[in-house]
Amino acid sequence: xxxxxxxxxxxxxxxxxxxxxxxxFANEGATVAVAxxxxxxxxxxxxxxxxxxxxxxxxxxxxxxxxxxKKLINTVAEREGKIDIIxxxxxxxxxxxxxxxxxxxxxxxxxxxxxKSVFLTAKYAVPFMKKQKQGVILSISSIASERARPGLNAxxxxxxxxxxxxxxxxxxxxxxxxxxxxxxxxxxxxxxxGKFIPDHEGELEQQKQEVFISSIxxxxxxxxxxxxxxxxxxxxxxxxxxxxTILNVDGGRGI
Ligand SMILES: NC(=O)c1ccc[n+]([C@@H]2O[C@H](COP(=O)([O-])OP(=O)(O)OC[C@H]3O[C@@H](n4cnc5c(N)ncnc54)[C@H](O)[C@@H]3O)[C@@H](O)[C@H]2O)c1
Numbered sequence: 001x002x003x004x005x006x007x008x009x010x011x012x013x014x015x016x017x018x019x020x021x022x023x024x025f026a027n028e029g030a031t032v033a034v035a036x037x038x039x040x041x042x043x044x045x046x047x048x049x050x051x052x053x054x055x056x057x058x059x060x061x062x063x064x065x066x067x068x069x070k071k072l073i074n075t076v077a078e079r080e081g082k083i084d085i086i087x088x089x090x091x092x093x094x095x096x097x098x099x100x101x102x103x104x105x106x107x108x109x110x111x112x113x114x115x116k117s118v119f120l121t122a123k124y125a126v127p128f129m130k131k132q133k134q135g136v137i138l139s140i141s142s143i144a145s146e147r148a149r150p151g152l153n154a155x156x157x158x159x160x161x162x163x164x165x166x167x168x169x170x171x172x173x174x175x176x177x178x179x180x181x182x183x184x185x186x187x188x189x190x191x192x193x194g195k196f197i198p199d200h201e202g203e204l205e206q207q208k209q210e211v212f213i214s215s216i217x218x219x220x221x222x223x224x225x226x227x228x229x230x231x232x233x234x235x236x237x238x239x240x241x242x243x244x245t246i247l248n249v250d251g252g253r254g255i
Contacts, residue, residue: 008235014038025228032056063117087231110155138180139182143250166244167246181234217251
């Protein structure tokens with residue numbers, strides 16, 4: 001098992017790729033703190049893990065709120081005695097919005113949930129990781145950080161900042177044995193995907209085909225399990241010399 005005795009916190013693990021990573025990490029021997037603003041969804045992920053004899057706890061968190069993130073980190077550190085892995089996966093999508101119609105509140109909400117969250121988890125978890133002289137931070141950015149699309153202004157900005165922050169933290173934390181990487185998913189088959197479709201009318205499956213699959217050179221949507229496999233590589237000893245990397249898992253969409 002690749003993650004035996006590891007303690008992992010995964011935000012946004014009540015759904016989509018966060019849930020897939022939680023299941024995969026528990027299967028590899030990690031104890032997973034399933035952290036989500038939707039506590040019922042987090043509890044459901046924990047039940048799925050426990051049904052396979054894995055170890056997990058559900059914790060409610062709002063990743064955009066400093067006190068809430070601090071509580072999450074301290075709860076896990078007190079309960080488990082350490083924090084080995086943090087995955088920043090919680091995020092919000094943006095529906096097509098021309099820049100002149102974007103409200104300041106929408107901008108702030110997207111940047112707070114998608115970007116400030118990465119700062120907050122690092123701020124509160126890094127002191128524990130520094131003491132341990134090891135740790136792994138992984139953030140789920142987006143291929144939209146490299147290949148911007150019209151009307152996704154705030155979302156692209158929020159994910160671009162995650163990519164650069166990943167490199168800044170990687171160089172800052174390398175002397176302490178802490179690795180920091182990110183994944184850029186392409187269009188992934190989760191709840192969120194439909195929310196990116198402009199004028200979401202008609203058959204969702206048909207729209208996914210028209211809007212997304214046709215834009216992926218490998219011709220298939222990314223599945224949450226594809227992201228989980230790359231996350232497992234980036235959070236395990238398989239990648240012990242890898243830091244500051246942004247891995248595109250996008251079927252070639254970013255080319
Ligand atoms: N689905 C895609 O096509 C796609 C593509 C590229 C990147 N991403 C990114 O991948 C990540 C996961 O997305 P997904 O597709 O699995 O979406 P999802 O909607 O299935 O899951 C997102 C989870 O985040 C949680 N969440 C939202 N706001 C939160 C908050 N303030 N605090 C804590 N939890 C919160 C939600 O409750 C949900 O469980 C996101 O950061 C998203 O931006 C998604």
